Amino acid sequence: MTELIIFDKDGTLMELGSVIVKLADDLINEFSSRSNIHIPKSEIKDAFGLIDDQLDKVLRADSVKSIVERLRVLPEGERMADWTLSQMEHLSTDNEVDDIEIIEGGKDTLKRLKEAGYQLAIVSADDQYSMDLFINKFELSPYFDLIVTSDNTEHQKPQKALIDEIMDKLNVTASETVMVGDTEMDVMLGRNGQVKKVIGVLSGSGDRQDLRDADLILNSVSEIHIDQIK
Structure with missing residues (x-):
């Protein structure tokens, strides 16, 4: 029982936070759908799932490191990690709890x-x-x-x-x-x-x-x- x-x-x-989901989808489109390497959406989104829609926290080193480390182990991982870091530099929010x-x-x-x-x-x-x-x-x-x-x-x-x-x-x-x-x-x-x-x-x-x-x-x-x- x-x-x-x-x-x-x-x-x-x-x-899931809409901005984070969009970033993950952009990453999928940027790499997965444009290559012959199959990377399940869940593997990429799991990496982003280490944090949620709290984008000011995403910019903190520990959170960025967690996401990037998860991405690096995937096919094309180094490129995906570098691309994600460059995109995250432009993210911010003032309404974390909201x-x-x-x-x-x-x-x-x-x-x-x-x-x-x-x-x-x-x-x-x-x-x-x-x-x-x-x-x-x-x-x-x-x-x-x-x-x-x-x-x-x-x-x-x-x-x-x-x-x-x-x-x-x-x-x-x-x-x-x-x-x-x-x-x-x-x-x-x-x-x-x-x-x-x-x-x-x-x-x-x-x-x-x-x-x-x-x-x-x-x-x-x-x-x-x-x-x-x-």
Whole structure:
């Protein structure tokens, strides 16, 4: 029986920032569609998913470094990283918190699942500052038993150790855990952790091809029902 549901943040519970998505799409068009090398959209967008729509924070060295390091390992990675750095130099925002939006129905879903007795966790490669902006704006802290960011774990998606750490802290087994996310990386995390079920959602950067290894694909977290996760 399911005891724990682990949620990704960006694209799963939080809407992707429009400016960041555009930059990722521009990168895809600049390299992927103009070469013979296939680079899944999710791999590029996962790199940008390390931060969200907080563009002033994107310009901070740690965030830029995280994105660039993820890009460099892809085919054409050095060129993609250099191009991205040049584009980021021109980004800025004065409305960091105002730009953050929750997926429609997301809070109602968390409330419903919490009231049903499930433990809930949220995991993101963002730092705690970025996570807190989202959690605090929508008053979500009462719903989560565990919040995992790059500041409080040494592991990262899709490492098995990351999901093992979450399950250990909440004293549950893989057979009692469900993973919910919007990217291929989230699906891989669940698969590597051998969880009971992986649910993919189409509200973020992943499409059905990216989420093909999920057990169930929904339009968004608002469609999650108790009978789907028991």
